[in-house]
Amino acid sequence: MEAGLVKIGPWGGPGGHPFDIAAASSIGGGGVAPHRLESVVIRCGWAVDAISFTYAGIDGTSQNAGPWGGSGGQKHKVKFGETEVVTEISGTYGPFEGHAGVVRSLAFVTNVGKHGPFGRPGEGTPFSVPVQDGGCIVGFFGRSGYLLDALGVYVHP
Numbered sequence: 001m002e003a004g005l006v007k008i009g010p011w012g013g014p015g016g017h018p019f020d021i022a023a024a025s026s027i028g029g030g031g032v033a034p035h036r037l038e039s040v041v042i043r044c045g046w047a048v049d050a051i052s053f054t055y056a057g058i059d060g061t062s063q064n065a066g067p068w069g070g071s072g073g074q075k076h077k078v079k080f081g082e083t084e085v086v087t088e089i090s091g092t093y094g095p096f097e098g099h100a101g102v103v104r105s106l107a108f109v110t111n112v113g114k115h116g117p118f119g120r121p122g123e124g125t126p127f128s129v130p131v132q133d134g135g136c137i138v139g140f141f142g143r144s145g146y147l148l149d150a151l152g153v154y155v156h157p
Contacts, residue, residue, distance in 0.1 A: 009152025013101025094124030
């Protein structure tokens with residue numbers, strides 16, 4: 001694992017197939033480890049259908065990950081400013097259409113403001129990952145099928 005990165009979570013249910021930027025980055029031995037999120041795309045309706053994102057690697061190059069999940073729901077893109085960093089992610093998870101648990105909503109807090117919530121924030125069990133002491137969220141892992149079943153984060157302290 002890349003020195004200093006911390007893996008936290010995931011939140012959600014056991015369905016779907018695993019996904020992880022570790023498989024493609026130097027966290028897992030392949031490409032470029034994440035340094036800062038540049039953008040996030042959420043597809044959602046009554047639940048979060050999918051997530052994809054772009055991050056700046058430790059070498060300064062832009063890297064794309066996802067989409068993980070299905071093609072349903074409405075598309076929402078959040079582009080973070082050059083000095084904007086994600087300091088907290090929050091959301092809800094719970095049962096949906098026969099699934100034991102899926103991500104129902106997501107929101108992102110940065111050093112500039114809040115983006116979201118996306119999905120159905122009033123439904124499910126809430127979770128929140130605030131990052132302390134100048135750290136930031138730099139990537140994601142979890143499980144997905146045609147919905148986002150579970151989501152966890154990589155934090156750069």
